[in-house]
Each structure stands twice: as C-alpha cells, then as structure tokens.
Amino acid sequence: MRIFxxxxxxxxxxxxxxxxxETWAAKRFLDRVLAAYDRETGRVTAPAALPICPNRGADVFPNVRVGPEFVDGAHMPAGDRLNRWLGDAxxxxxxxxxxxxxGFNTPGVIRWPMENVVRHTSGARLLRVNPDHPESPPTSGTGPCP
Structure with missing residues (x-):
C-alpha cells in the first residue's frame, strides 16, 4: 500500500x-522534550530541549498544511506516483x-481532487470517513460505496 x-x-x-x-522526523526532537518534561508542573525544565530548526535556529512546527510556509516537497513524489499509476491503470x-x-477546511487539496479522480475513473468508488461531512458527490464513477 502506498499513501499520498x-x-x-x-x-x-x-x-x-x-x-x-526539508522536514525532520519529530521523534528525536520529542524524545528530548519528554526527557525534560516535568509532569507535576507541566513545563519543560530545560528550554534548550525545545525543538528548533537545525539550520537556522528558528521555531519548528508539525509539517502540516497551515499556510504558505508548508513544506510539501517530501509528499509530492507520492502524488506523482499516484498520477502515473492512475494514467497507466x-x-x-x-x-x-x-x-x-x-472536509471543507482545504477542500481543494484532498476532497475535490479525489472526487474528481472517482468521477473520471470508470468503476471507481469513493468511501468517505468523516463524521461532519460524509457526503459524496452523486455523479462519482459507478456511485458512492454503500
């Protein structure tokens, strides 16, 4: 299984x-933070344990799409492989x-492109798992999964 x-x-x-x-595995940073975490106070006792960018010393945050600063390069090869696979299927x-x-926070990133894939792929089905917005489009491939 491949995931995009x-x-x-x-x-x-x-x-x-x-x-x-670039992005970095969070585990090594989090291990350092957890080692300096005081459960009683809820504070990190050694500020030097807080993660910073290894190149610039700036703050870091999870590699998730929150704005234009999102680093997507690590994810795009999987998207390219998906597009090639869909073209060759x-x-x-x-x-x-x-x-x-x-859902609808950034529907142009996942929701609508995946609906489009299903709509334009004969025999495709869409299964959406979302407690707030489970709807699927009425004209998707052979129809939404029951």
Missing part, C-alpha cells in the same frame, strides 16, 4: 520560516478511494 498525504505529516517537523525545503481496473477526514 498532501496535507502533511504530524510525525515530521519543519522550520517556521522555512529556511529549507487499465480501463477495467477497480479503484476504491478512501478519503479519511477530508
């Missing part, structure tokens, strides 16, 4: 500036698009 996450990854951090188009291929949590 155009909204980012909470398991990675990025510079808030961003000074480079035989016309008789069965496709299930599983959209989890795709």
């Amino acid at each position: 996450t155009p909204q980012g990854d909470y398991g990675r951090l990025q510079c808030t500036v961003p000074c480079v188009q 035989p016309g008789t291929a069965r496709l299930l698009v599983l959209a989890t949590g795709a």
